[in-house]
Amino acid sequence: MLDDQTTATMWPAAYPQGYAVVDVETTGLARDDRIVSAAVYRLDVRGEVEDHWYTLVNPERDPGPVWIHGLTSDVLESAPLFPDIAAEFAERLEGRVLVAHNAIFDWSMIAREYARAGSAAPTRQRLCTIALSKELALPLPNHKLESLAAHFGVVQQRAHHALDDARVLAEAFRPSLHAAARDGVRLPLLECLPLTEWSDTPARPRIGHQSSYRPAAQSTWRPSRKRPSCPYPNPGRYETGKPLVQGMRVAFSGDTSVDRELLEDRAVEAGLHVATSVSRLTSLLVTNDPESSTSKTVKAVSYGTPVVDEAAFTQLLRDVAPAGGAGAVPDAAASPDR
Numbered sequence: 001m002l003d004d005q006t007t008a009t010m011w012p013a014a015y016p017q018g019y020a021v022v023d024v025e026t027t028g029l030a031r032d033d034r035i036v037s038a039a040v041y042r043l044d045v046r047g048e049v050e051d052h053w054y055t056l057v058n059p060e061r062d063p064g065p066v067w068i069h070g071l072t073s074d075v076l077e078s079a080p081l082f083p084d085i086a087a088e089f090a091e092r093l094e095g096r097v098l099v100a101h102n103a104i105f106d107w108s109m110i111a112r113e114y115a116r117a118g119s120a121a122p123t124r125q126r127l128c129t130i131a132l133s134k135e136l137a138l139p140l141p142n143h144k145l146e147s148l149a150a151h152f153g154v155v156q157q158r159a160h161h162a163l164d165d166a167r168v169l170a171e172a173f174r175p176s177l178h179a180a181a182r183d184g185v186r187l188p189l190l191e192c193l194p195l196t197e198w199s200d201t202p203a204r205p206r207i208g209h210q211s212s213y214r215p216a217a218q219s220t221w222r223p224s225r226k227r228p229s230c231p232y233p234n235p236g237r238y239e240t241g242k243p244l245v246q247g248m249r250v251a252f253s254g255d256t257s258v259d260r261e262l263l264e265d266r267a268v269e270a271g272l273h274v275a276t277s278v279s280r281l282t283s284l285l286v287t288n289d290p291e292s293s294t295s296k297t298v299k300a301v302s303y304g305t306p307v308v309d310e311a312a313f314t315q316l317l318r319d320v321a322p323a324g325g326a327g328a329v330p331d332a333a334a335s336p337d338r
Helices: 004-010 082-093 103-116 129-135 145-151 162-183 260-269 295-303 310-319 331-337
Strands: 019-026 035-043 049-056 097-100 125-128 189-191 249-253 273-275 284-287
Touching: 019 082, 019 103, 019 162, 035 082, 035 103, 035 162, 049 082, 049 162, 082 103, 097 103, 097 162, 103 125, 103 129, 125 129, 129 162, 145 162, 249 260, 249 295, 260 273, 260 310, 284 295, 284 310
Parallel strands: 019 097, 097 125, 249 273, 249 284
Antiparallel strands: 019 035, 035 049, 125 189
């Protein structure tokens, strides 16, 4: 830990000027699930708590796993809708790096709620405390929040309650931040891009709930949907130094700067097949954390599947070679990869 004098003289100038430690509880894990509660701890440049905020959110649907978050339909019925708390939530995020445990999940849920409301969250960068713990090589048995909390001696009082989870994470993030500053570790910051794809369906009026907020756009967030089959045969694995070829099977794993759905859309538009798992037929795995122990990265290593990061993949998308050529694998042969 840095003492006050060291902090004043050695704190990295490139580090962010403030953080918003966030936790959201949701109706589930899918793209069309909703937020039922949210909490934000605002921290200063050195991770000291400035204030905190918490709200329930009416998801306008079944609350989902009540046995996890404890929020029933009766409790949420009188809670504000997300558009009603969007401005105050945005004020808490403004000008700060969003910090969360498995940040891609929290950011995706928040971004989609703002997209549904015809707006966008103001935060531009996020930091995942799982990624930071890996950068610091913390001796954790796993990447659960309770393990990170235990490592720093933080006592968790109400697991899966957004306010307490945010408090625990804020208290565990502070020593992590100081350790990173002491050791000159570059923070694993990723860009937060708002969802930009909208359907042409006019926004439906809400029934039985008066909201003071009105969407800025007459379009709604596009829900998840099943993608059409790739029309091109699989030409095989990606080879370093060569372009991607239409029909190649690409899998994604871990956190990405661009919203995963948009990145997958770009791949499909370029003529690639987005695979939901990794098999011997997978052409390429895209991940910013090739050392992680996810099932996809483990399988990629075992199969010898080529791996590139998001930045390299984005560059490759700019010049995808047309389908055709010897040795292509028929599309039907790749069915286990879907």
